[in-house]
Amino acid sequence: MIERMEKICIYSVKDQTDDVVEDILKCGVIQPIHAQSVVPDEIKHVLEECEISDISKEEELINRIENGITVLKKFSAEKNLFKKRPFITYKELTEEKVISQSIEICDKIEKAEERISKLRRDLAEMIFREKSLVPWASFDIPAEKCRTESAETYFCVLQGQKTSENIEEILSDKGVPVYLETVHIDEETHYVALLFLKKYNKAVGEALNRLGAKKFDIEGMKGTFAENIEICRSNIKSMNSDLNRGEKEIYDISRGKKILEKASDSLKIKIQYMSGRENFLSTEKVNIITGWIPVSEKENVSKKLAEYDCFCQYEAPDSCEEYPVLMKNNKLVKPFGTITEMYSLPKSRSIDTNWAIGLFFFIFFGMMLSDAGYGIILILGGLLGAKLLDIGDEAREFFKMIGICGFSTVLWGAVYGSWFGDAVPTITETFFNRRIEIPYLIDPLSQPMTVLILACILGVIHLFTGMGIKAYIMIKRGDRWGALFDVGFWYMLLLGLPMLLMTGPWKTAGYILSVTGAVGLVLTQGRHKSKTAGKIISGIMSLYNITGYFSDVLSYSRILALGLATGVVASVVNIMGSMAGNGIIGVILFIIVFTAGHVLNLAINALGAYVHSARLQYVEFFGKYYEGGGKKFDPLRIKTKYVRITEEKK
């Protein structure tokens, strides 16, 4: 059923507007609309738009807090699928101190973060220095003694095939005396110390350039290389412990994550209600708040608002005005609303047909998956998931839907005698040498035609239900004759045609029905055309639609195909599992193949069953009557990410 909506118009004194809006937010049943569209024209000129509140400060703070939460998340390892968000009252959530505490925590986190990242940089630098010093460790002359008034020592790194001999060669050609010592060799790199007189500085530099040698700079270094390496190492050690201490610091703060989460949600609520104000109009002393409200909630809201000095007025929408759509159904039908929503919500003046969608989806899904074992898994997974997981309302409805469809799957699985395919006969035959058959009503492998006919009959019922709904909508809108012309005649024709295949009085009846229907269609289907020729042509052409109905019905053959696919793949899994006989290895192989195979088969075929059941609704069923394009009712309400709001304790 689609809830009826009315427009509510609240005139509240300015001082109280904040509290009124807060209460509206808590009720969560009013969808604000722009007040301009509701207020009568005569008074519009005295009203001003409410000034848009500045929320940039709040948004900035939220960003800081969210950053803080991400930092802390790294340190709290808890990741529990079944963890539910804590409950908290609205009052506790919006307390001032939540925000002030969270700002303190954010400051601490940001400082610690900054320190840690600086430490990380320094540490990386130090490690690099240590690594570059190590090859020189065996050169035991202190750096300050490497240079005298007239002599100089270079430390250079030679790569490729080049060695100290190359340097010697070049320099002796030029007549430069030089002392060379290869300090260290690893793989293709030679570390060479080179002593020469300062006056040959230029010649040495050129020679080194030619060989592509890199000079290792010891400017500002004191003591031997080995001593310097020692210093680096102890620095690294102390930096590491500093880093650990910094991380420990953040870890200590991580207990404050709960406060940050609260603050984030509390700020989001604040932003929600501040931005809700954009729609208000105001005079000097009064704010005008307008919105859609479900008729069933009127009393509740009126009672709440009676606490304030405000005036509240309701107005029913015009007969042609569309209002936001909220569908209300019982517990069993509600989960299937997700399927309708996925397509498009019905127009507000149309009707809610979730019961039919739910019923047929239930049947088709079961027939397509058609394995009792898989059905049991779906029931457990779906219903337990909906109960135990904290996943938000929409996902919960989806889980419930899967759980409900599991029952249908068990039912059809039992009809087909498929429990994890033919697991029971296979297991008993392989491991106990006695084949036990499971009883069944229909075996789709040996009686595919029976299932095919069943599927097509269900298809016809599905299509006729859709057409019936179309007739119902037309009659409700006062177009009785239209319902007879567009639906009644088609019923006659479509029922009459298959009856022609029977014998005796049935055949005669079929003859009468189909001819009446066909003639009726030819006479009426052109009634919207203006010219006589147009009327006749449209009338005759309408009979061509019969091929459309034919292909619609055949489309339901997928029910058989998907059902067969599940059953046969399941049997294949069982056959492959039992190939190694009944020894220990056989049992182990069977368990592995059985688990992996059936999980895969269940996943792929459940997806297929879901998608194709949905398709049968959208293309075949909705095509007959559905009027989509409604806007979803989206009231101003508390949306939180980390906590859940409960009622105030009294």
Place this chain on the structure above:
Amino acid sequence: METFATLFTNGNFYAYLGVAVAVVLAGMGSAKGVGIVGEAASGVLSEDPDKFGQCLVLQALPGTQGIYGFLIGFIIMLNTGMLGGDVQLPVGTGAAILVASLPVGIVGLVSGIHQGRVSASGVKVIAKRPDQVSKPMVSAALVETYAILAFLISMLLIFNIKI
């Protein structure tokens, strides 16, 4: 050469060819289709790895053709006793099996690729409007209809071939 010519009067040859046609062609279609979606999906995943689940669902959709082909191949093997190894089929029966496996093979090849393309463009929907993922799923399912119909015909034909 004599042995090569006798191949064409051997019923077993056609039956084995039928298994190959069903499995190979339909498998090729699915492999290509799943591949196309995978390529598109990694573009989205590099931006937002959390969408892996949704992408996986879309990627799995064009995989069914391969399964249908595999099933037809397997049913032929079961019905003709190929798993036991001792097969003696007349030429007519073998040829009938080959022809019966053509629908699932050929339609599987073409529809697998096209379904892959529809799903791949559906990946863009995941990137921009992750809440709307079911709509491209249904679009992809429309393409699969024809693979299902072909599978059904192949299956009914093979069930009704007398061995």
